[in-house]
Amino acid sequence: MVNKTELFEHKSVFRAVMELALPSVIAQIILVIYNMADTLFVGMTNSDEMITAVTICMPAFMFLSAVSNLFGVGAASVIARALGKNENEKAKDTFSFAIWGCLIVTIVYCFVVWIFFDSFIDALGGTNPAIHSAAAEYMKCAVIAGGPATAINTLIAHLIRAYGCSVQASTGVVLGGILNIVLDPLFMFIIFPARRATFGAALATAISNLCALLFYIAVIVKNRKKLAIHVLPSEKMFRNGIPGDVFKVGMAAFLMTLFENISYAVLDKLMATAGTAAQAGIGVAKKVNMLAHCFVRGMSQGVLPLIAYNYASGNRIRMKKVIYCSSAVSVGIALACTAGCLIFSNKLISVFIHTDGDSLCYGSDFLRILCLGAPFSAFSYTVISFFQATGRGGKSMLLALMRKGILDIPLMFILQVLIPTYGIVAATPITDFVCSITAVILFSIFIHRHGKNKRLINV
Helix, strand or coil, X not given: CHHHHHHHHCCCHHHHHHHHHHHHHHHHHHHHHHHHHHXXXXXXXXXXXXXXXXXXXXXXXXXXXXXXXXXXXXXXXXXXXXXXXXXXXXXXXXHHHHHHHHHHHHXXXXXXXXXXXXXXXXXXXXXXXXXXXHHHHHHHHHHHHCHXXXXXXXXXXXXXXXCXXXXXXXXXXXXXXXHHHHHHXXXXXHHCCHHHHHXXXXXXXXXXXXXXXXXXXXXXXXXXXXXXXXXXXXXXXHCCCHHHHHHHHHHHHHHHHHHHHHHHHHHHHHHHHHCHHHHXXXXXXXXXXXXXXXXXXXXXXXXXXXXXXXXXXXXXXXXXXXXXXXXHHHHHHXXXXXXXXXXXXXXXXXXXXXXXCHHHHHHHHHHHHHHHHHHHHHHHHHHHHHHHHCCCHHHHHHHHHHHHHHCHHHHHHHHHHHCCCHHHHHHHHHHHHHHHHHHHHHHHHHHHHHCCCCCCCCC
């Protein structure tokens, strides 16, 4: 940990932020690109039904990320704060608790999806027979069979990033993403017939996530003696308040991802009343809009250990510099993405939808609406991550539920009546704006109360 201590405590704030965040941002970009790749290649079939099938499966697939975030974000915060206090044994036990907790919960989830399979797909918006059939193939392979590998490899990325190993954490994500992009066309158009394109996309996703997991296992085996890492289960995992500390922070990350998925599922369900073209359009618009969010997620994930470490060690001045630096970069990039989406919306959507029909028009209009919330969402997400890093689970949970769940879902129903179809989409940027105002207030109060150094440290 000698080099990592230099990174956490002494290196200039901007260099430390870039060293931790840049690999994470690159990994998130690759993650978004490979998510887009599924839609891009499925879009080559010129089938709105297949595009919609992949879209409605995303909430079920992303629930795996919610489970990973529950244990990963929570444990990463606990580990980084433990290292800041030189509590290496607690860091080891937290690592082990996160691995086994995530694995058990994921297996239970996959089993429940299998039991209620057809009803589950219908609830997500797959009542159309053609959409249901294509979604079923995707769900069986990517979610049920590939779920454990997907969840655990995402979890490990969070955990090893807490030790300052941002490059290794991001390499696994990049490896899985690139492999997925390579395997997509191979499985979708060469090995399997075009009518089974969704199955080919799902198989590519499952295999790429398994390969990423194998990479992370190799990283853990190589570094287990250098870092405070312990994998085997033991009763010590439940001591020192570890489960409570992990869940207190991780629950906010879990609920944010969970309600994000529920929100998208509600949006897709409401959009189904406007027809398949509107469903296909919103599915593509959401994925293009992810580009701004991937920068924010990458910055937040990268600097979380840096914030947590300096908060726990008492270096609050350095902690504040980190959050100011990372939030400025995130909001600036989000503004640039908003401008790009407003100007080039039609061209961006046409990359994925190759017909000049209603789905292309809907997608372009929806993207222009969604991108307006990106700068506000960027700041809100940064503050949520800050409260996770400092162990303030209640505040991060409040903002997370405001961003997705408490405000946007009721707004969708209200605005659908006032502005049919387009009002459903407008609920998202309105919610982002309200949440960002709340984030400013909560962050200002916290800094006023807890922003002073706890001991004399050179910064």
